[in-house]
Amino acid sequence: MSRSIKEVVRAQNRFKAVEVSKQEPSVRSKNFGEVVLGYTEEQALVEASRCLNCPNPQCVSGCPVGVDIPAFISCIKERQFRESISKIKEKNSLPAICGRVCPQEEQCQKNCIMGRKGESISIGRLERFVADLEHEKGIEAKQVEVWNGRKVAVVGAGPAGLTVAADLAKLGYHVVIFEALHLAGGVLIYGIPEFRLPKRIVQAEVDYIKQLGVELQTDSLIGRLHTIPELLAQGFDAIFIGTGAGLPKFMGIPGENLCGIYSANEFLIRVNLMKSYQFPKSKTPIHMGKKVVVIGGGNVALDSARCAIRLGAESVSIVYRRSREELPARQEEISNAEEEGIQFKLLAAPTRFIADDRGQVKTMEYVTMKLTAPDATGRSKPVPIKGSETTTDVDTVIVAIGRTPNPIIQSTTEGLKTLVGGIIAVDKDTGLTSLEAVYAGGDIATGESTVISAMGSGKIAAKSIHNYLNSKKENAIGMLYQGDLAALSLFF
Numbered sequence: 001m002s003r004s005i006k007e008v009v010r011a012q013n014r015f016k017a018v019e020v021s022k023q024e025p026s027v028r029s030k031n032f033g034e035v036v037l038g039y040t041e042e043q044a045l046v047e048a049s050r051c052l053n054c055p056n057p058q059c060v061s062g063c064p065v066g067v068d069i070p071a072f073i074s075c076i077k078e079r080q081f082r083e084s085i086s087k088i089k090e091k092n093s094l095p096a097i098c099g100r101v102c103p104q105e106e107q108c109q110k111n112c113i114m115g116r117k118g119e120s121i122s123i124g125r126l127e128r129f130v131a132d133l134e135h136e137k138g139i140e141a142k143q144v145e146v147w148n149g150r151k152v153a154v155v156g157a158g159p160a161g162l163t164v165a166a167d168l169a170k171l172g173y174h175v176v177i178f179e180a181l182h183l184a185g186g187v188l189i190y191g192i193p194e195f196r197l198p199k200r201i202v203q204a205e206v207d208y209i210k211q212l213g214v215e216l217q218t219d220s221l222i223g224r225l226h227t228i229p230e231l232l233a234q235g236f237d238a239i240f241i242g243t244g245a246g247l248p249k250f251m252g253i254p255g256e257n258l259c260g261i262y263s264a265n266e267f268l269i270r271v272n273l274m275k276s277y278q279f280p281k282s283k284t285p286i287h288m289g290k291k292v293v294v295i296g297g298g299n300v301a302l303d304s305a306r307c308a309i310r311l312g313a314e315s316v317s318i319v320y321r322r323s324r325e326e327l328p329a330r331q332e333e334i335s336n337a338e339e340e341g342i343q344f345k346l347l348a349a350p351t352r353f354i355a356d357d358r359g360q361v362k363t364m365e366y367v368t369m370k371l372t373a374p375d376a377t378g379r380s381k382p383v384p385i386k387g388s389e390t391t392t393d394v395d396t397v398i399v400a401i402g403r404t405p406n407p408i409i410q411s412t413t414e415g416l417k418t419l420v421g422g423i424i425a426v427d428k429d430t431g432l433t434s435l436e437a438v439y440a441g442g443d444i445a446t447g448e449s450t451v452i453s454a455m456g457s458g459k460i461a462a463k464s465i466h467n468y469l470n471s472k473k474e475n476a477i478g479m480l481y482q483g484d485l486a487a488l489s490l491f492f
């Protein structure tokens, strides 16, 4: 470490994390460029120097993919940036993505011992720093030369599918990913906006997985192009289903189908995947009113609201039926949204939408909610306050109240057991479904979750597929051996 960095480290309060630069709110609310600019080398060195390198690191147990966090941070301290990213990639093939969108405050950073007296180490920002450095210098993937003779099909190229594919490719499998859309990445490419996760970052990490030898077939909707039994019959030794939860939920209230009311899915796909914010350069337009209301309080609602403000809406309000403390979105993104001028209407729920004479939404009626006393699970229930109906003018409404799995695979695969809402039932320790050689993970097997938990379940499934196919091979060798003995007995 150079002298100047040492001085900066000494001057730094060890209990305070190094702040990261961001685009100014008044500037960023008018563009789709990345909001958080990431650590400089000096900032990363100072932040890394705060890590105590605990002998029993709790941060690792908080990481669903088990990255050796103290080891990669130690490499940063020593300026061994290549070694640092290699350490991360032993467990995580999508580090630049995770460094940007993982809820670290709920996972690795939550367990950080520094967090007990001050601020946890900014593990995500350090991960992003080394991953971005690698992107700048060019990602190198060691292609596995020796094919182990086995083929695995992965359905869906979201974080779960990409993780399974990368882990199995590293073990010598020939992996083919079938993806319904024209681009790989799942929600990372069609849901999370450019200003939180630039698409060139997703593309670079997908390219890295392709460099490992993974074959990607886009525009391939499984359940229509081929069914799961057909893929098995075509010679795939195992299948992983990682098709996510891409079907939007609606409230079922009067007027929900009026013009000017989008599902968050349609809205975000138009904006992110089809790049309508670049219209007419891109071919997909989007209609954005002046007064926008977004229903819901999770990451999807916040992403929609922040896109709307960037698309020129004059006022954007999040309408959420619970209290501020219960907003499921990441705290950092809530603060970012507030700085950008998004308003929060809490403890409120729409009851109906009213149209103008052209069938365009013009009014939202809503009620004020109150929370009941906590039930046995400790959670309060929001209930409407009688007679509290109020109306407000709206031009555009975006419904972001949750997503469920698309049923296409479940309905075309006989014997595939599902749970309530079409979630595929799996053994949580292996990811195995009710069908032999068919595994599932990510949102399709858990319901809406997070990028890193989808990746964690992908890792579990990849390991199980490997164990299953190895045990099948051993059994086959055993049977062959017994067959050989029988054959030999014919001669002797």
Ligand code: FAD
Binding pocket: 101, 102, 103, 155, 156, 157, 158, 159, 160, 161, 178, 179, 180, 181, 184, 185, 186, 187, 188, 191, 192, 220, 221, 222, 223, 242, 243, 244, 245, 246, 268, 299, 300, 303, 406, 408, 409, 441, 442, 443, 444, 448, 449, 450, 451, 452, 454
């Ligand atoms: P997905 O990412 O949904 O990928 C599934 C893929 O399968 C898609 O590419 C889809 O096209 C494909 N597919 C579907 N059906 C078929 C079929 N029949 N044949 C072939 N392919 C098919 N999580 C975080 O951790 N942090 C965040 O900040 C965050 N923000 C989010 C913002 C938004 C707008 C959304 C929608 C979600 C967000 N999440 C976030 C949640 C996170 O993105 C998901 O939990 C995660 O992407 C799930 O990964 P997955 O691989 O299971 O599914």
